[in-house]
Amino acid sequence: MKEYAVVYEWANTNYSAYVPDLPGCTSTGETLEEIQKNITEAIQIYLDELREDGLPLPEPTTHVSMVQVAA
Numbered sequence: 001m002k003e004y005a006v007v008y009e010w011a012n013t014n015y016s017a018y019v020p021d022l023p024g025c026t027s028t029g030e031t032l033e034e035i036q037k038n039i040t041e042a043i044q045i046y047l048d049e050l051r052e053d054g055l056p057l058p059e060p061t062t063h064v065s066m067v068q069v070a071a
Contacts, residue, residue, distance in 0.1 A: 002057065002059070002060055003060055004019050004021050004022060004062075005019070005020060005062040005063065006019055006039050006043075007019075007020065007064075008032065008035060008036075011028075014028050014035075015028065015030070015031070015032060015035040016028050016035070017029075017038070017039040019039070019042075020062040021059075021061055021062050022043065022047075022058060024046075025039075025042055025043060027039045027041075
């Protein structure tokens with residue numbers, strides 16, 4: 001099982017998400033719960049298509065963390 005970092009962004013009317021280690025793997029949703037479900041499905045489809053094409057699955061290399069700064 002692989003674990004990929006996902007970036008979620010609020011886009012004024014909905015959420016968008018992308019996976020830095022899977023170029024072009026994106027999704028949208030109206031709520032955070034919906035976008036989490038949608039991006040999970042998008043990742044699975046992305047990986048399934050790579051397998052069908054006989055291509056290697058990218059290794060996760062992106063690491064994320066939160067950093068606090070004075071605002």
